[in-house]
Structure formats: C-alpha cells, structure tokens
Amino acid sequence: MYPSSRLSVAPMLDWTDRHCRYFHRKLSTQTLLYTEMVTTGAIIHGKGDFLAYNQEEHPLALQLGGSNPQDLARCAKLAQERGYDEVNLNVGCPSDRVQNGRFGACLMGEPQLVADCVAAMRDVVDIPVTVKTRIGIDDQDSYEFLTDFVSTVSEKGGCEQFTIHARKAWLSGLSPKENREIPPLDYPRAYQIKKDFPHLMVAVNGGVKTLDETLEHLQHLDGVMIGREAYQNPYILAEVDQKVFGLNTPIKKRKQIVEEMLPYIEQQLAKGAYLGHITRHMLGLFHNMPGARQWRRHISENAHKPGAGIEVVTAALAKIPADLDV
Numbered sequence: 001m002y003p004s005s006r007l008s009v010a011p012m013l014d015w016t017d018r019h020c021r022y023f024h025r026k027l028s029t030q031t032l033l034y035t036e037m038v039t040t041g042a043i044i045h046g047k048g049d050f051l052a053y054n055q056e057e058h059p060l061a062l063q064l065g066g067s068n069p070q071d072l073a074r075c076a077k078l079a080q081e082r083g084y085d086e087v088n089l090n091v092g093c094p095s096d097r098v099q100n101g102r103f104g105a106c107l108m109g110e111p112q113l114v115a116d117c118v119a120a121m122r123d124v125v126d127i128p129v130t131v132k133t134r135i136g137i138d139d140q141d142s143y144e145f146l147t148d149f150v151s152t153v154s155e156k157g158g159c160e161q162f163t164i165h166a167r168k169a170w171l172s173g174l175s176p177k178e179n180r181e182i183p184p185l186d187y188p189r190a191y192q193i194k195k196d197f198p199h200l201m202v203a204v205n206g207g208v209k210t211l212d213e214t215l216e217h218l219q220h221l222d223g224v225m226i227g228r229e230a231y232q233n234p235y236i237l238a239e240v241d242q243k244v245f246g247l248n249t250p251i252k253k254r255k256q257i258v259e260e261m262l263p264y265i266e267q268q269l270a271k272g273a274y275l276g277h278i279t280r281h282m283l284g285l286f287h288n289m290p291g292a293r294q295w296r297r298h299i300s301e302n303a304h305k306p307g308a309g310i311e312v313v314t315a316a317l318a319k320i321p322a323d324l325d326v
Contacts, residue, residue, distance in 0.1 A: 004059070005161070005203050007214060007244045008032035009237070010227035011063040011088070011132075019273075020281040021057045022264055024230065026257050027237035030245040032059050037090045039103075040066035043075045051082045061086035063132070065093065067103045067113060069120035076121035076129065087121060089114070091133040094169035094179045105169040108137045111149045115157030122158050130161040132205070132225075135189050136168035143189060150193055154200055161201040163225050164190040180206075180228075191220040211236065211243050218244070233287040254285050254326045258317050262310050269309060276303035279313060289326055294319035 009016065009024055011034035021033045038050045043064075053060060062079045064087060066072050076087045091114055093104035107114050114131065121129045131153060135146050153159045167183040174182060185207050194202040203223030208214055214224045229236055235254060241247040252260075265278055279299045286292035298316040302308055320326070 005223035008225045009230045010225045019278040023281050028240040034061045037063045037065045040071040059085045063088045065090045065103045069116045073120040073124045077124045080125040086128045088130045095176045111152035115153045118157030118159045132163040134169045141168045163203040165205045232284045275308040279303045291320035
C-alpha cells in the first residue's frame, strides 16, 4: 500500500534531516516526508545509524543513493525492518560526487540497471519501491528518451511510482544548485508521461511555490513534491491537510507550532543535540509576517552559543507582536 504522495516534501541534502522532518510533521499530519539521500555505502559500512528517525515522522520514505542491486536490496530490507513506509531510488541528483559513485541522474542513461536495482529491492520488501528522476540528462532530453526510461524501469523493474523533477540535468558544466534553477521547467512532459502510462502513479517536482500551483498539478497528476519552498517558507505545509487531503481539522497557528516544538527541543537537548541544528529549520516559519526578521535574527545570533536552550526560542517568539494572531 502506497503512503499517499498527493503531497510530499523533497529529499534535500543537508536540509531534510530528522529535526526538519519532525518540525514539518507538526505542520501537516498527511504530507509524505523523505529522508536526505543516504548512500548504500554509508548504511552498510558507515559509522553511526543512518536510518534513525522519530516515530512521529510517519509517513516516511527513505531515499537511497546507489547502483549495486545487491547493496540496494540489503538497504531496502533494513529500511523495511526499521519501519519506513517507502524506499525511493535517487536517479535525479547531478552532483559530481554522485556521478563518481555511479548513481543519481547519470543512471538515467542506464535504464536497465535502474530496472535491475528496483527489481532487486522489490524482491526483498513489501513496502513500495519508487524512483525519483529528471526528464533527461545532457543532450539526451527528448520525450522518447524519458518514455524509454519509464517503460524499462516500470516493465522490467516493476516500479509503479515515479516522481519526475521536471527539469533535465546537466551532468557537467552546472553545479547542483544551478541544476535546480537553470534548466527550464517542463511540467507538460510529466503530464504526458501520466497520459501515456495511466497505470503508473506519477508525481511532479520542481519550482512549486504555492498550494494553488499544487492543486493545478493535481488536475493532471497523482502527486506533487515541494522542495525548497517547504524549507524557506515552511508554513506552506500548514493548510495541506485541509486543502490537499480534504481533512476537516483546524489549521494550526505559527505560534502554536513553536509551542509544540518546545518539548521536542528540550528532549533533544537532553540527549546532547545542538540547539542550532534544530532551530535552523524553523527560521522561515514567520516568513513575511511582522516580527519575522527579529525572530530570525534572535535565533541566528543565539542558538549557536554554548548551553543555549529553549529560552532562545521563547525569547525569539516574544519578538512577534503579541496581538498578532498567527
């Protein structure tokens, strides 16, 4: 059973860590959350627990980076054992480091290998195995190239769900940041994939900034994945349960969300966490609201200090006008 991916938050390196996901879950109970991409090598050989998460983060998907079917299968099995709701294979990241490891966007050029990877994971787990991809790479950016990739991975690998970042990736010449901004968006190409493969679940990612845009995409597709906007303006997630998932629940106020985060922050600090690692995800909560700059500044200037505790957050909250009902 697929967790609903009508709306999800994109896996973003150095952003969507466990503190970020816990915070996002306070905004929306239904949005599907993803881990940062974790390589198979880190899980199998690394020191530390790369699969750790808080139970409140569900529904939660693990995004894997790798191209060895056996290693991916091993990691997918571990993910299922740890309770993840989905495993996602990264076929979209264009960074040099990723290419050197033969995974990420360069795998679009090897659809049979991607199919083998998906099949190997599907053989050992019951949870969904999904793929996040681009619409093309370098000069291989025709619609036929994309359809060949999707048909091979779905028919030979058994993949039933694709999230399509509606930009192609330049594997050389552009940085990962430039690859998120310079190649033009082509949403109709993702729409056409859904038309041509109606039996597949297809979601789109890239440049989505509002819930109105999300609802427009959902006229054509099964899901929408929001990236940087959910990080820079996290309150966009506060109305998702009502507007996207149709729940009849009250929309939380920003101040309420901060209050709900305080017990978590105290608990994490008691375990040795660093306040700034948690509060950095909350800086955009009052985006475009009176007092937002003071909120950000107080946290930014004080969260990194030795011994900083929740008093930093409560003092920052006091910078928001008391009569502001937000």
